[in-house]
Amino acid sequence: MKTIIFILFTLIIFQPYINAQTGFEDADSKSSIILDKNGVSKFNITDASIKIGYLFHNSESRYRFGFDVSGKAENGIASLFENDNIAPNANLNLTLGYQTIFSQPLDAPNLNTKYFIVDDWFTIQIGYNKAQYKLFNPLKAKEEQVQKRNFDGFNVTGYYNILFKYNYFLGVSLGFAKLNNYQSLNEVELIDKTIVIDELGFQRYINKTQKLRRGDLNIVNHILLNFDAVWIPKFFSYRVGIDVFGRYDKFEETDSFTPGLGIFITQEGAPTHVIGGISFSYKDKDLKIGLISGFNF
Amino acid sequence: MKLTTTVTGDMTSRKVKINNLSIKLVDLGNDIWKSTDEIDVVDGSPVEFRCKGANGSDWTIEIKREGIKEPLYSDSGTIEDSYVIKPGNIKIK
Secondary structure, eight states: OOOHHHHHHHHHGGGGGGGOOOOOOTTTTTOOOOOOOOEEEEEEEEEEEEEEEEEEEEETTTEEEEEEEEEEEOOOGGGGGOOGOOOOEEEEEEEEEOOSSOOOOTTTTTOTOOOSSSEEEEEEEEEEEEEEEEOOOSSGGGGSSSEEEEEEEEEEEEEEEEEEETTTEEEEEEEEEESSSSGGGGEEEEEEEEEEEOOEEEEEEEEEEEEEEEEEOOEEEEEEEEEEEOOGGGGGOOOOEEEEEEEEEEEEEEEEEEEEEEEEEEEEEEEEEEEEEEEEEEEEEEEEHHHHHHHOO | EEEEEEEEOOOSSSEEEEEEEEEEEEOOOTTTEEEEEEOOTTTTTTEEEEEOTTTOOOOEEEEEEEOSSSSSSEEEOOOOOEEEEEEEEOOOO
């Protein structure tokens, strides 16, 4: 608990010095756009995740590399403040990028400023995910009904991003990820009641409440294909970004496609620095709404 | 002469040339790209700043002599058509 408060406090204090790396993302923190920014601090209210990262780059090099670490409370934002209910989930991602593939380098002797492709970059991210989950199985013996399960995940994703004239960003990503079904398991509240009777016969009830997921943890390999088309029009003084996105997910014999729309507010004078936004995605006949903050919560 | 070049702003690429020498800008975070270089400059030495990025992005460039507060060259603006190419001259102060 103290650690979480410290992280939140640190992020609030250092927010003026770090900027969103890719704010153009949906409620599940997914995006196919990796922007060339130095630092990332992001709090996704919908999936209760926190991310801190850094991208190293010098202007002479077409290469850049970086890392980010993120943490997530699987039981939602409220669980951040309840010690017993945290299902910790930590990620470490390493990033390697290469810029100016089809666009012109700035020191080109005959730089054509009318060229439609302004900039483009390819990024590859390799990630490791460690999580611990508490699961409930009422069919087992009492001592074995609540079990902790560790999970080691892995993902590798390639992103290609392109900036066109008139402020159109296009992003496509293709990734492989070893994931689990924890989020799809039903949440249950387990209450253990203990009766304590003192020497005078006075009775007290002690309740211990835990939020758990019921069922078995299955580990599944996913193929993920995402695209984002972002437009930052002059009409709103470059302060609003509109993101039309799609998320395709294939695992085992199942596949799904989630279309969506995001509307983001950007910093004045920095149209790619997202400071907040809302996204709508349509999945399994349900509308999912995501709130994202560059850290103004 | 030791010069410090500082560039800030929301750009995807940036490049600075002084006396036709390309200056390497190192990312120090918070959009501050900085370099310290020993370069022979005389009054009127040519400087060229190039950047590209999304329209509406603010940018600033400042070139200082070590130990002197007043910049030898400074400029700022907003990217209005994806590219900025700003040639100038360093004024020895």
